[in-house]
Every structure is written in C-alpha cells, then in structure tokens.
Amino acid sequence: MQTTAAFRGLSCTACGASADPDEERCPDCGGVLAPEYDADEVASADDARPFPTDAAVSIDEGATPLVAVPTLADELGVASAAVKDEGRNPTGSLADRKLALAVSAAVQQGADRVATPSPGNGAQAAAAYAARADVDSKGFVPSRCPFLNKAMVNVHGGDMYVVEGRYPDAVAAFEGSDEAFTSVAPGHPFRVAGGVALALELLDDRAWTAPDAVVHPTGHGETVVGLERGFALAAATGLVESVPRLYAAQPDASAPIADAVRDGVADPTPVDHPDTIVGPLEIPDPAAGAAAVDALHATDGGAVAVPDEDVLQGAVDGCEMGPEVGATGGTAVAGVRALANRDAFAPDEDVVLVNPVAGSKEADLLRSHLMSQGL
C-alpha cells in the first residue's frame, strides 16, 4: 500500500498491538484499529493523512468552514461557539471524509467492489467514491433509509440491498452475505483516519489554538476515536499546546455510548429497542463503542443523551442562528445546551459543535417538527 511519510501503520485501540494497513480489525483481539502517524513528519493539517494524492480517491472532501455562531455562544454563556459544518462535503456529510479514505485503501488492495452497511449517508458516500474510483459498490441499508440516500446510491451506479427492518438487520445482511466485496464498514481503520484529519483541520481553522470543548453527534463512535487521536497527534507535534475535551451527543432513545459513560461501563451495552427520529444515529450496537468511551475519557470529556424533541428544536434553532443543521447536527445543539445546563463549560471557554450532515438532507424531519408545533 502506498502511504505518506507520516503514516506509520495501524494500532489497536484495545490491546495496542500493531497491525498491517490491510487489516480491518485487530488480528489479536478484534479491537478497532486506528492510524498511527509520526509526529515529526506532521507539520500541517495536510500531513496527517495516510495516502499521497496520487494514491487517494478524492472528490475534494474536507476544507469545510468553521462558522462562528455568536447567538449560541451568548445563550450558552461561553466565550465563543462555532459549527464545523461537515454538511459541506461532496455528498453532504462527514461520511465523505471517512469513505474517501476507506475506499482509497480498498482500491489499493485491488478491490473491484466495496460494500458497507449504513443507515444512509455512508452508503451514499461509498457509492460516490467507488464510482469516482471506477469500482463497484453495494450498500446494505434498512428500509427506513431516507429516499434521498437510496436515490443517490443508484445515481452513482451503486448496488443496494434494502433490508426490511432497521439498521441492525442491514448489518446482519451485510455480515451474512456470501457476495465478494471488500468491506468499508463502520469501524474500518481508515474511516477512523477521516476523524483524525477532521481534528487537525479543525485546529488549523483556529490557527492552532485548541478550543476547550468539542461536541460531536455520535453513532458508531469511529469519528470520536479519530478526533481524539487527531487532537493528541497535534499536541505531540507541538502544533497546539492543549487538547479539547470531547463530548459525544446521542439521542436518548439510542445512546449506548452516552449510557456507558454515565454508568461507568467500558464497553457499551447494545440498546434493545432504539427508536429515534435521527436515523443516522440510530446505532444500537456501535462498531467502535468501547474505543469511543476510552477516547472520551482520555480527553477528560464525556457524553450526553438528549430527547428527540430537544434534538429537533436544536436543529431548527441552529438553522436560524447559523449554518443549516438537520436532526443529526441538531443533536449537537441539544447536547451542548444540556452540557451547559450541567455547567460543563466555563464562561471563558470556546466550544465547537460538529454538524455531520447538511440540513437540506434532513429537511423533512425539520418540517415535521414545525408541523407538530402548529407552524
């Protein structure tokens, strides 16, 4: 595999063992693998990537803006609040950063077909990057996957299996499939690498001054793991002097990571009956759950679970204050409000919210919420 000077390989988040870059999980213990970089070779955000430009599949993902939201800062009683708007990626979600790298790795391994289970956005991104690389793709999505995602998978020429039921049924179909494909599924080490890149870029946006806290809507937890690694890497390079506390925000009806943090449990317990309006975060058994809990603790951060009602109100309020956020991003708005209510932030602190999905992609959910209020 052709990699950058900075990329040193993969290591297991659970047991610390090194692993070859073509492994999907730790061969020793099955743990989530994360990329390792040589801090001496990282002098800019652009250096913290695994593949050189000519070995990477790209549609110019990333380089998203960090948009100041002063109205929210005033409400929270903090020095500043800003939204890292990942909706401004090629297919409108943070999944682009992750699938760009996972598909790049698969193509380098000689894959002619990639596949992933997904609530929707991941399948769309996988189809887009596979098409760009001229390889086939297949998305395993649950029947509740939004029409928009299904449509765009088809438009990119991707195959799709719409599995009756919810996301775990799509995972079961993916895992039970006897078709030939290379997995780019949640928990993939190069998906985690997308989170590392996001962390470095966010610090670069702030001229290498770390915020005090970052609130991230969390499903599988792989981005949380990447963010923590990225912040630690930036500190190791000396580019920043401190790292932010990292908080996972989840809808309370599907909050295995937040529940584990609350209960002091290392490995999240799968949620029996997840039922949230936030489809992308209805992940009852996260692929990187234990690693995410570890990562949150490592930053001295935490997690927060918020009701759907607050999520939707957060989304609508977010749209009025700053960049468009949908229900997924609204989870960060609701989460940051709940955290402020429990005095998680000091008045002189800078807080960043990650918006993982373009508001326009979830317009139907937001409109329904207004309807329910009689608007």
Next chain:
Amino acid sequence: MQTTAAFRGLSCTACGASADPDEERCPDCGGVLAPEYDADEVASADDARPFPTDAAVSIDEGATPLVAVPTLADELGVASAAVKDEGRNPTGSLADRKLALAVSAAVQQGADRVATPSPGNGAQAAAAYAARADVDSKGFVPSRCPFLNKAMVNVHGGDMYVVEGRYPDAVAAFEGSDEAFTSVAPGHPFRVAGGVALALELLDDRAWTAPDAVVHPTGHGETVVGLERGFALAAATGLVESVPRLYAAQPDASAPIADAVRDGVADPTPVDHPDTIVGPLEIPDPAAGAAAVDALHATDGGAVAVPDEDVLQGAVDGCEMGPEVGATGGTAVAGVRALANRDAFAPDEDVVLVNPVAGSKEADLLRSHLMSQGL
C-alpha cells in the same frame, strides 16, 4: 453604506450610468446594475467584494472546490475539465453567494424584512441569510417549488407565499404585493456582485491562470453578468493574462438567452410556454437577459440549449464521474457535451463547468430519470 476600499459603486450594464449603491435598477434606463471595483485595490480574490467583514452577513459561503473531472475531459477531447462545485455552499446552492451580499446591502439600508420571488433555492438562501442577520424574510415561490426549499424557508423562520402556478406567477405576486419589504430579487446589483466574487475565486483556484472556457447553467443571467465582470476585473488587475470564453447553458424548453444568442437578438424574447424539469432554470423572462447576452458576446463565448433528456443524463453521468450534480448542474454537463460536438473547444483547452446546486437537493429528479430508463 459601509463598503470596501475596492468598491467604487454601481454602473448600468445597459447605459453605463453610475448609480448609488442603494438603487436596485438604473434610475436612468431601468438596466441591470453591476458593481464596479478599483483594479488597483484588488490584489486577491478576497478584495473583490463590496462590504467589509463587519458589515457583511455571512455563513461562510464560497471557498468551494474546483474538482478535476478527468473522465469528462477525455470524453470531450480537451486538456482538462473541472467542476466548480457551488453545491457546497451553506444552503447547497450558488444562491448563497448572491443572497449573502443582497441581504447584507438590505440590512445596511436598514431593512427589517427582505423578499424575493424564487423557483426555490433563492428563497431558501434569502431566508437563511435573513435569519442569520435577525431580520424577517418572505419568499414568493410557485407551487412547483420543491418541498425541500419550502421546508427550509420555514425552518429558517421565513414567511412564504406559495403562488398557484409557475415562476412568472410568483413574480407577479411579488411585484403586486403591497407588503413592506426590501427587495433582494433576481437582477439585484449585489446578486450580480456574487457572480463577480465567483469569477475571482475560480481564477484563484487555478493559481491565476484563466481556463479557456466556462459553461454556466443559466436562468436569470445575473451570474453570467457577474462572471464576465469578474473575469474582466481580474484581467484589469493583471492577476490573469487572459479571460475565458463564457457559455450559458439552458434547457431548450426554457432558453430565452440561448435563443437570443442563436438569433442574434440583443434582448431575449420571453418564452411563452416554458416547460422543463429543471425548475431552477425555468425562467421564461430573465431579469438580466439583455445584460447576459452582452456579457456572453464580450467574452467571445456563446450559449447552448439542451433537451431535458440530455440534462438528466448529464446529471447522472456527472455524479458517476465527479462531484454530485443535479438537474441544474446536469445542464452544464449536457451543454459542454453539445458545445464539444460543435467543436467549440480546442484539444489543448481547459474547460470549467459550474455546478450551481447540490446534487442531493435534486435527488428526486435524478432517480426519476433512472426509473424512466428501467433502472
């Protein structure tokens, strides 16, 4: 009005008269007004803007990527092809650049309510920027306006009048309204200024080497006017040595500007029965039609009209080759193909396509096209 050092005021595209920055149309002749900049004060793309940061309403619009599409370049037989992906703006369309500036001007004039007629995206952008500036907004949209746009206008807290019929009916309702508001309607001089900024940024993306041709899906023609002004400004500053030929691409069932270019007419004749699947471009009587025809001629460019079938195929092919484009952006893909067929490009030329709207925002149209093909 608080303006930048580079901004010199407005001038009429028809009669050349100067006008105050708070005029919407030329007081002398009713022509479209465009911004004038002092070339000596423009040393970077960022200088070509009318308002300083602290007098501008912004959600960090612009800074969109120029994505290379080598597969398309091969097909067209040109040296390079790239898509300027304006779908990666805050509300997913190029309208953001235009409404950011038009709303900024309105707010500086003391407006507490802005309004525009719109097929959809303009109303969404107006509502977003008005909300960001904490002023009211109203969109006059036709009943065929997509659900997504209507939903997001509401989510931003904007008022909306859904006018029975098509876009001209929405314009009539807007023009006949006796409500108090400040217009940010198509043809507004600071909408044109958004096109100027796009031109400079596009040249900056290419390290100040002009492409040979730019193909732009065109409705009202205001962005075409801005692009021509921007390219001419960049040449006047010495930042580039040449300017690109500019081509307007329109769906053939609603192609007043392309028809005027074909027929050698200076002022486009309104289309009696426009009927295209490309809603954003179903503009039978463009607000900046004559100015756009002038601008196209000034660059030695032209225009092209393409059938809806080719537009939709262009969109789907575009999604497989590079960034997601919808029906609106598919008009550029179909247009550049038609232009290549008539030998508009030399083999050593660089061609840029503008994608005005995120593909995800028009997923339903693309999916329908696949359905019609039995896919």
